[in-house]
Amino acid sequence: MTAKFNLNTAVGVAILIALLLLPLYVELTGSRFLLTLFTRIVILSIAAVSLNLILGYGGMMSFGHAAYLGIGGYAVGILAFEGITSGFVQWPIALLVSALFALVIGALSLRTRGVYFIMITLAFAQMAYYIVAGLARYGGDDGLTIEKRSQFFQPLNLSNKTQFYYLCVTLLVASMYLVWRIVNSRFGMTIQGARSNDTRMRAIGFPTYRYKLVCFVIAGTLCGLAGALLANHTDFVSPAMMYWTRSGDLIIMVVLGGMGSIFGPLFGAVALLVLEEVLSGITEYWQIILGPLLLLVVLFARGGIDGLLGKVRRKVQHG
Amino acid sequence: MGDLLRVESLAKRFGGIVATDDLTFGIPEGELLAVIGPNGAGKTTLIAQLSGQLVPDSGRIYFAGREITSVPMHARSALGLARSFQITSLFLDLSVLDNVALAVQAHAGHSFHFWRNARHEPELRDPARAALTRVGLGARADWPASALSHGEHRQLELAMALASGPRMLLLDEPMAGLGPEESARMVTTLRELKKELTILLVEHDMEAVFALADRIAVLVYGRLIASGKPEDIRSNPQVRDAYLGEQEAVHG
Numbered sequence: 097m098t099a100k101f102n103l104n105t106a107v108g109v110a111i112l113i114a115l116l117l118l119p120l121y122v123e124l125t126g127s128r129f130l131l132t133l134f135t136r137i138v139i140l141s142i143a144a145v146s147l148n149l150i151l152g153y154g155g156m157m158s159f160g161h162a163a164y165l166g167i168g169g170y171a172v173g174i175l176a177f178e179g180i181t182s183g184f185v186q187w188p189i190a191l192l193v194s195a196l197f198a199l200v201i202g203a204l205s206l207r208t209r210g211v212y213f214i215m216i217t218l219a220f221a222q223m224a225y226y227i228v229a230g231l232a233r234y235g236g237d238d239g240l241t242i243e244k245r246s247q248f249f250q251p252l253n254l255s256n257k258t259q260f261y262y263l264c265v266t267l268l269v270a271s272m273y274l275v276w277r278i279v280n281s282r283f284g285m286t287i288q289g290a291r292s293n294d295t296r297m298r299a300i301g302f303p304t305y306r307y308k309l310v311c312f313v314i315a316g317t318l319c320g321l322a323g324a325l326l327a328n329h330t331d332f333v334s335p336a337m338m339y340w341t342r343s344g345d346l347i348i349m350v351v352l353g354g355m356g357s358i359f360g361p362l363f364g365a366v367a368l369l370v371l372e373e374v375l376s377g378i379t380e381y382w383q384i385i386l387g388p389l390l391l392l393v394v395l396f397a398r399g400g401i402d403g404l405l406g407k408v409r410r411k412v413q414h415g
Numbered sequence: 416m417g418d419l420l421r422v423e424s425l426a427k428r429f430g431g432i433v434a435t436d437d438l439t440f441g442i443p444e445g446e447l448l449a450v451i452g453p454n455g456a457g458k459t460t461l462i463a464q465l466s467g468q469l470v471p472d473s474g475r476i477y478f479a480g481r482e483i484t485s486v487p488m489h490a491r492s493a494l495g496l497a498r499s500f501q502i503t504s505l506f507l508d509l510s511v512l513d514n515v516a517l518a519v520q521a522h523a524g525h526s527f528h529f530w531r532n533a534r535h536e537p538e539l540r541d542p543a544r545a546a547l548t549r550v551g552l553g554a555r556a557d558w559p560a561s562a563l564s565h566g567e568h569r570q571l572e573l574a575m576a577l578a579s580g581p582r583m584l585l586l587d588e589p590m591a592g593l594g595p596e597e598s599a600r601m602v603t604t605l606r607e608l609k610k611e612l613t614i615l616l617v618e619h620d621m622e623a624v625f626a627l628a629d630r631i632a633v634l635v636y637g638r639l640i641a642s643g644k645p646e647d648i649r650s651n652p653q654v655r656d657a658y659l660g661e662q663e664a665v666h667g
Contacts, residue, residue: 282520282528282536289517292506299504300575301489301521310527 104405108359111366115265119258131257137369138264139325144349144361145271146318151347152355153279154311155291159214160201160221161346164194164316166338168323170228173240173333183246183254187324194320195313197224202312206305221343229335239334246328254328264325268362271318276358278314287311288356352393354402363401418477419444419583419613420465420496425474427460427637434460435471436637442583447605447614449624452634453657458617461634462587465615466498467491479582493522497581499589503568505560505575512556514571515543518578546577550604566597570604583613590620602626625649633657 115138122131143165150156171190180186205216234240245254254260278284289297290304297304327333336342345368353364371389375382397404418441427435434457442448450458463469465476467488476484478496492498506514516539520526523538533539547553550570555563563571569589576584589605590598602623608614609627618624624631625645632642635657641648648654 277532278529280532280534281530282526282533282539284529285513285517285520285533286526288509289506292508293504296504296506297517299488299500300518301492302526307526 104402135261138268141362141365142268142271143319143322144365146315147346148350148361149275150315154287157214158217160217162338162342163221163224164319165323167194168320169327169333172324172327176242181244181247183248186246190324191317191320195317198313198316202309225338242331354400357402360402421477423475425471427471433637446629447609449616449628449631456634457637462585495582497576497579498585499572499576507561511558515574515578518575519543522579546574550574566593586616
């Protein structure tokens, strides 16, 4: 409860500092590739942070979270294609469309529970996937190349890879801070109460549906932001951004890192994507190694990486 | 009238079964009324109607001089009528204090506050701590609720009912499933609470009922067959036939 030293936070802060120093290392060694890889990791961390809000804290097992990556991305892509390149227009629209989509999906799916909730969120995301794949004007299945990244005021220039990277890291830290504030607020306590015992929450007078819906919309909007960043990062959007396996990746990041912890999604995203990178360099069949590894985490480390770090701390204190 | 809670000609049936049969009684402020009766006598149905979970078919309910027959559940608890549940239903993965603080928060307006740390808000934490202290769980405040014993879960239930600052408590079998020691502790707690609150207690544990009740009402098939001081009830032949004798035969 008190703000004692704890290993989870220490490792989390260390990772953030390392992320901040990364461009320096890249400058010294000249490995631009690392900057590209970590820009991607940081963006997907934001998506995982947003999923953690509903999955980890709210207990809402959304299997369609990648839809917002695609929606945010396509908002930027389509507007750029139509000649509107101002980020001040593109990004608010990306967030707004994501929020609306989340509002509709949430309003319908939050009336269900358990497996039905998982299936409905999955179904909606797949629907969005097929709709986007059918947009012939915007490349359909093949996707859409973005000629020009979102334009903001000078000197902020998203085409500058280092600047863009720092923008992403800043937004990651901001979104983690936002989620931290939210989950500890009255609203956050309500959400966690609903995760723990929804029936009881309603019995003592909380209209939980309303609170969960708002939470769902916040998470969708935040993930839409990650989508807008991802589109700028790859200069390209395609339906694959929102395919259900991508939603699965996000869930794995959250579970691997530790559900319902502030740094968990960051741990999970870094661990999964770095492992993927390293293992795929070793063998073509890297998933054969990654799969059992995930299984072990789920079986033996139920709090994910965050939980493991917590255990280490307790051992150190008591031993 | 002088009664804090008053029930007039209350009736409820489920198909052919009469669960509440033309029930009329009142509880004066400060009294502990125990409602006893064999299984299926309609005790839980009665509590459900008083708390607003069930709507009676006919009859009226008054609380603090106001008719509340059609007032919904959460509004009744806002008026000061709190209920504890027969089956414990807690937030097991939250702390003991969080459980009670949520019950306080439920009565503190809407919860669309996104920024301030709710765990540092004295308006939520102080009443929650006070309620925990009253039921004897003050020392367990920071434990996860899942780490408490069954008896402590019951006490926590009680603290959550107290958290709304009620004038009257409806208690549905608070001793159910408790061991002798835990029951004794619960009786002590309730004896403290009855000094300040009006209580309607539904309970099977006769020892507890006779230890606590100012007055006892005996319900059989939804009908009030007797009501009076504990010593009168104990010697009432009709009650012995209908209920106490049967109990003693079972237990003795």
